[in-house]
Amino acid sequence: MEAFLISTGVVALGEMGDKTQLLALLLAARFRKPIPIILGILVATLVNHALAGLVGDWIAKALGPDWLRWVIGLSFLAMAGWMLIPDKLDDEAEGSNHKFGVFGTTVLAFFLAEMGDKTQIATVALAARYTDLLAVVGGSTLGMMLANVPVVLLGDGLAKRISMPIVHGVAALIFAVLGVLTLFNVGRLF
Template identity: 75%
Template sequence: MEAFLVSTGVVALGEMGDKTQLLAIVLAAAFRRPWPIVAGIFVATVVNHAAAGAVGGWVAHALGPDVLRWVIGVSFLAMAGWMLIPDKIDEESAGGQRRFGVFGTTVVAFFLAEMGDKTQIATVALAARYPEVVQVVMGTTFGMMLANVPAVFLGDRIAQKVSMQWVHGIAAVIFAILGVLTLFNVGKLF
């Protein structure tokens, strides 16, 4: 359960103000059809994070436990720093592939936007950290949905009321704590 909860929390916080959340807002404004957008976000996230989880699981088996601990610990610390860098998105490219329809455009746009994104890299690191890869993927997917579904329905109103700098700061602290705990070989967080 720890893998699911940590993965959900880290990704939900990390996704606030992320380019894929901004993409959700742009798609909602462009199409004004929230349910196909939400379904597209879900499908793209499951596929992307399942692949990232598989890579994380493979990394965990390929490296020895000592090397893995250092790689994961340093990765979490790097993620903490990366969380403090705001994301931007090109609004014209987000709405430009209308030939696939609302659902198809969302799946393609979200899948591509997640490639190499903070949440995908976090999924790899979390899957390498926790042996429960399915729980990690479920958690990161749930975290993405927690952050993006309200963005689809509420759009700009959320961005105006929530301090993204504050949310990113909290996410950075969580990643830093995970990194330090991993480096010091602390097995359980809760």
Template identity: 75%
Template sequence: MEAFLVSTGVVALGEMGDKTQLLAFLLAARFKRPLPIVLGVLTATLVNHTAAGALGAWIARALGPDILRWVISLGFLAMAGWMLIPDKVDEESAGEGMGRFGVFGTTVITFFLAEMGDKTQIATVALAARYDTLVPVVAGTTLGMMLADVPAVFLGDRIAKKVNMRLVHGISALIFAVLGVLTLLNVGKLF
């Protein structure tokens, strides 16, 4: 349960102001069809985070506990720093391929590609390696993405104007830093 809850919280906070959340805003503004956008986000996230989680689980088995602890710890600390750098998304690429793939297909493709090497994908790799439980981590990171992106699709700019992104990014950075330190200190349980 800890892996699921931590994964959900870390990704929900980490996704605030992230390029994929900005992409959700853009797709919603451009296409004005929330259901296929939400389903596209869910599909892309499940595929992307399952692959990232599988990679994390493989890394956990391949490196051994001592090296893994250092790699994950340094990864979480790097994520803490990265969270403080705001993301941007190219508005012109958000709607590319619309004629060929429709709203759902465009959302799946753009979200999947936007998640490649993104903070939340790397966090999924690290969380899966840290907890060595694929299903709860992928379910948690996917739920975290949906908690951040679904309101972006439905409420768009109204939410963005009321949320202090610097504060959210600061809290996210703090959580990643705490996870990094706890992992380095080899603390097994957070709660």
């Protein structure tokens, strides 16, 4: 349960103001069909984060416990710094082709936009940190949905009311704490 809850919270906070959240807003404004957009986000996130989780699981098995602790701890600290850098929507994601319909366009655009993104890298690190791959992938997917579904449903009005610097600061703090606890080999407190 711990891996699921941590993954959900970290990814939900990490997704706030992220380029894929901006993409969700763009898709909602362009297509005005929330159900296929939400389902497309879900499918793209499940596939993307499952692959990221498998990479994290492989890293955990390939490295010894001492190396793994350092790699994960430093990764969390790097994520803390990265969280303080605001994302912008990539031009290629914005110009997505509509020949796949709303659902297909959303799946393709989200999958590509999530490649190498903060939340994908966080999922790799979380899967390396925790042994429960399904809990990490399920939690990270739920975190993505918690951050993106309101954007699709409520759109622009919601984005204007949330302070992104505060959300990014809280997410950076969480990643920094996870990194320090991991580096100092503190037991699974979270």
